[in-house]
Amino acid sequence: MRVESFQPLGLLSTALLLTSCGDHEAASGVETVEIATKSGIPMIHLPGGEFEMGGGKGNEDEHPLHTVVLSPFLIDKTEVTHAMFTSAQLPNPSHWKDDQDKPVESLRWRDAKLYCNGRSLMDGLTPCYDEKKSGLPCDFSANGYRLPTEAEWEYAARAGSRGDYDFGSARKLKHYALFEDNSRKRTHPVGSKKPNRWGIHGLYGNVAEWCQDAYDPAYYRNSPSNDPTGPDAGAEDVKRVVRGGSWKASAGMCRARFRQGKQTGDSDACFTADFCGFRCVRRISEEEFAKLRGP
Amino acid sequence: MRIRPCVLGLLFPALPAALSADSLQERLSKLPYGIVYEAYHGDNWELFVMNADGTGKKNLTNTKDSHELYPQASPDGTRICFVNDAGEGRAVVRSVCVMNADGSGRQTIAQYARQPFWSADSKTIGYLPQEFRKFNVVDYFSKGMRFYDVASGKDRPHQNSARIHHLYNPSFASNGKWITSTVHAGMGYKHAILLIGAEGEQILDLKLRGCRPCLSPDGKKIAWGEDDHKISVAELAVDSATPKPGRRLLEIVHPKDKIYHVDWAPDSRHLSFSCGVPSKGDITKRDTHEAACEIVGVYAKGWNILAVALPEDDGGTGKTIDLTTAGPESFANLTNNGLSNKEPTWLNRTARE
Numbered sequence: 001m002r003v004e005s006f007q008p009l010g011l012l013s014t015a016l017l018l019t020s021c022g023d024h025e026a027a028s029g030v031e032t033v034e035i036a037t038k039s040g041i042p043m044i045h046l047p048g049g050e051f052e053m054g055g056g057k058g059n060e061d062e063h064p065l066h067t068v069v070l071s072p073f074l075i076d077k078t079e080v081t082h083a084m085f086t087s088a089q090l091p092n093p094s095h096w097k098d099d100q101d102k103p104v105e106s107l108r109w110r111d112a113k114l115y116c117n118g119r120s121l122m123d124g125l126t127p128c129y130d131e132k133k134s135g136l137p138c139d140f141s142a143n144g145y146r147l148p149t150e151a152e153w154e155y156a157a158r159a160g161s162r163g164d165y166d167f168g169s170a171r172k173l174k175h176y177a178l179f180e181d182n183s184r185k186r187t188h189p190v191g192s193k194k195p196n197r198w199g200i201h202g203l204y205g206n207v208a209e210w211c212q213d214a215y216d217p218a219y220y221r222n223s224p225s226n227d228p229t230g231p232d233a234g235a236e237d238v239k240r241v242v243r244g245g246s247w248k249a250s251a252g253m254c255r256a257r258f259r260q261g262k263q264t265g266d267s268d269a270c271f272t273a274d275f276c277g278f279r280c281v282r283r284i285s286e287e288e289f290a291k292l293r294g295p
Numbered sequence: 296m297r298i299r300p301c302v303l304g305l306l307f308p309a310l311p312a313a314l315s316a317d318s319l320q321e322r323l324s325k326l327p328y329g330i331v332y333e334a335y336h337g338d339n340w341e342l343f344v345m346n347a348d349g350t351g352k353k354n355l356t357n358t359k360d361s362h363e364l365y366p367q368a369s370p371d372g373t374r375i376c377f378v379n380d381a382g383e384g385r386a387v388v389r390s391v392c393v394m395n396a397d398g399s400g401r402q403t404i405a406q407y408a409r410q411p412f413w414s415a416d417s418k419t420i421g422y423l424p425q426e427f428r429k430f431n432v433v434d435y436f437s438k439g440m441r442f443y444d445v446a447s448g449k450d451r452p453h454q455n456s457a458r459i460h461h462l463y464n465p466s467f468a469s470n471g472k473w474i475t476s477t478v479h480a481g482m483g484y485k486h487a488i489l490l491i492g493a494e495g496e497q498i499l500d501l502k503l504r505g506c507r508p509c510l511s512p513d514g515k516k517i518a519w520g521e522d523d524h525k526i527s528v529a530e531l532a533v534d535s536a537t538p539k540p541g542r543r544l545l546e547i548v549h550p551k552d553k554i555y556h557v558d559w560a561p562d563s564r565h566l567s568f569s570c571g572v573p574s575k576g577d578i579t580k581r582d583t584h585e586a587a588c589e590i591v592g593v594y595a596k597g598w599n600i601l602a603v604a605l606p607e608d609d610g611g612t613g614k615t616i617d618l619t620t621a622g623p624e625s626f627a628n629l630t631n632n633g634l635s636n637k638e639p640t641w642l643n644r645t646a647r648e
Contacts, residue, residue: 089427091436091461093480106480110585114431131384134578134585237575267575269434269587270479270486270506 030160032198034077035292038123041076041084043282044156044199045289048072051155052162054220054257061217061259068151069226072289075148075156076279078190078201079103079209080115088118095274101189103207103277109240109264110136112147112210112278119280120144128282135235138212140227143288145280147212150259151228152281153243157256159198164255166196177205179254183247204245204254207277211241215261240264246275319604320627324348328560329642330567331355331366331375332600333591335635338581340592342366342377342398344642347560347602349629355398362582363392365410365591365638369417370512370561372396372643374445376411376420379403380592383582387430387592391422393445396642404443405450409436409591412466412474415512418445421453421474423462432584432592434463435479440491455496458482464507467493468533469514477506488519490538501531501540507555513563516544523553526568528605543613547603547626550619554601555589560641564605567629567639570618571598589637597633601626 117127213230239261245254265271340362394401423437440453461481517531530541588595
C-alpha cells in the first residue's frame with residue numbers, strides 16, 4: 001500500500017443531494033473528496049454504500065431494479081485522455097488526436113487494461129491485471145488501477161439519484177454531456193461540460209466507457225448484491241459492458257442505467273470503434289483513505 | 296463438404312506426389328525460387344526456407360534462445376532481413392537484423408525497431424523505429440522511418456520521418472520512387488493504404504479498404520488484404536505520376552479462415568500468403584503474445600503457407616479463388632504442420648546464381 005503516492009488536494013466537497021425534482025429523488029448526503037494521484041491525475045473518492053441499480057422501466061437488460069452494496073473506491077474525474085494514455089508508452093489508436101485533453105477512443109478492451117497496469121506501475125501500485133495469463137484476468141484485491149465494474153460505473157453516474165440522469169430531465173443533458181445533439185460528430189476535451197453532483201465529468205457522453213464485466217443481458221436477475229463483478233467469462237473473448245453515452249449516442253443511450261455489450265476487439269487488428277474510451281477506478285480501504293485525507 | 300485447404304496436408308501427407316501434372320504444386324516445383332517464412336518450433340520462433348512447391352524445408356536460424364520473425368528476402372536473393380525478439384512481456388527488445396540467405400553472417404542493424412523492407416536494388420533496408428521503448432505487440436507501434444545502407448552501415452531518416460507515424464507493413468515499389476504501407480490512427484488517417492514518396496514529402500491515399508499492401512516486382516500490380524478473409528489484386532502502375540488502383544485482377548477468399556501476409560513472387564505471376572483459423576494467440580507458448588493472431592509474435596495455431604497463381608489471361612475480368620472450393624490446379628498448400636507458419640517472402644534463387 002503506497003498512500004504516500006497520493007497528494008490530497010484538500011478539496012472536500014459535500015454533495016448534498018437535492019430534494020425531489022422530476023426524476024430526481026431525495027437522498028442522504030454523500031461526502032466525496034477529490035484527490036490527485038502520484039501521476040497528478042484527479043480522482044474522486046466515493047465512500048461506497050447502497051444504491052438501487054437498473055430499473056423497472058427501460059430496456060429489458062436493465063431489469064430488474066435491484067439493490068447493490070459497494071465498497072469505497074476512487075474513480076477518475078474524467079475519461080482517460082491522450083496525454084494520460086501515451087504517458088504509459090502505449091500506442092494510441094484514437095481517431096481525434098488534435099487535442100491532448102480529448103479522451104482516447106477506438107480502444108480495444110485489452111488496451112484499456114494495459115493502460116491500467118502501466119499507470120499502476122507508474123504510481124507504485126500493484127497491477128490488477130495478470131499480463132502473463134490469457135485475457136488478462138483481474139485481481140480485484142490488488143491496489144492498482146482497473147476498469148470499473150458495471151455497478152461502480154452506475155453508482156458513480158447516478159450520484160445518489162434514481163432517475164435516468166443525476167441532474168434531472170433529458171432537457172438538461174446538453175449541459176452535462178456531449179452526445180449526438182451537440183457533439184458535431186466528434187470528441188471534445190474532457191471536462192467541457194458540467195460534472196455530475198459528485199464532481200465527475202463525462203459519464204453521460206463524449207465517449208462511452210469500457211467496464212470490467214462481461215455483458216449478460218440477464219445478469220441482473222441473479223447478480224450478487226455485494227460488489228458484483230459481472231458474469232464469469234474466463235479468458236473467453238466475449239462481449240464486455242460499455243457504459244455511458246458518447247458523441248454519437250442518442251439521449252436515451254446516455255441514461256445512467258443504459259447498458260450495452262460490445263465485442264472487445266482483442267483479436268481484431270483493425271478495431272476502430274471511435275466511440276469507446278474508458279476511465280479507471282481503484283479500491284481503497286477506509287484506513288488508506290483516512291491516511292490520505294490526513295488529520 | 297469441402298475440406299479446408301489449410302488442413303489438407305495433415306489429412307494427406309503424401310499429397311504432392313499424388314497431384315496431377317497440371318497442379319499448381321507441380322508448376323511451382325519448376326520455379327527457381329524459394330520461400331522463407333516464420334514458424335514456431337520447439338518453444339521458439341525460427342525462420343525456415345523451402346522450395347516454391349513446399350519441399351526441402353530447412354531451419355535457417357536454429358537459435359534456441361533467440362526468436363526470429365518477419366523475414367524479408369532481398370530482391371537479389373542474397374540476404375534476408377528480419378526482426379529478433381529478446382526478453383519477455385513489455386520488456387521485449389525487438390531488433391532489426393540481416394543475414395545471408397543461408398543463415399550465416401547475422402548482424403543487428405537497429406534496436407527498438409521493426410518491419411524491415413528492401414529497396415529494389417537490394418542495397419538499402421528500410422525499417423520503422425518503435426513509437427516507445429516499452430514493447431507493444433500491435434503492428435502499428437511505430438514512429439518515423441529510417442534507411443540502412445547495407446554496404447556502408449550508415450543509417451539515415453526518411454526525409455519525412457518526423458511526420459511518419461503508426462505505419463505497418465511497408466515495402467518499396469520496384470522503381471524505388473514509392474513505399475507502400477498501411478497507416479492506422481496516424482498522420483491524420485483513421486486507417487488507410489498509402490503510397491509514400493521514398494524521398495520527399497509526397498503521400499497518396501490509395502483509397503483501398505484493408506491493409507498490408509504489396510507491390511509487384513514488375514511495377515504493375517498491387518496485392519493487399521481487403522479484409523480478414525480476402526486478399527485482392529488490382530492493377531497499379533507505379534511509374535505513373537500519381538499511381539491509382541485500376542482493374543481488379545484476382546480475389547482470394549476464405550469464408551471462415553483468415554488470410555494474410557500476401558507476397559509477390561519475383562515473376563509477378565505467383566503469390567504466397569498465410570491462412571488459418573482466427574484466434575488471439577496462445578500465451579502458454581513461451582515468449583508469444585496475445586492479440587490478433589496475424590500479428591508478428593502472436594502464435595497462430597493451425598496457420599500454414601499457401602500459394603496461388605495469377606490468371607493467365609490478364610485481359611479478362613477479375614477471377615475469384617475460393618480456398619474452400621478451389622482445386623489443386625488453383626492453389627497449393629506449402630506447409631501443413633500448422634505451427635504458426637506466417638509471413639512468407641519469396642527468395643529469388645536465379646538472381647544470385
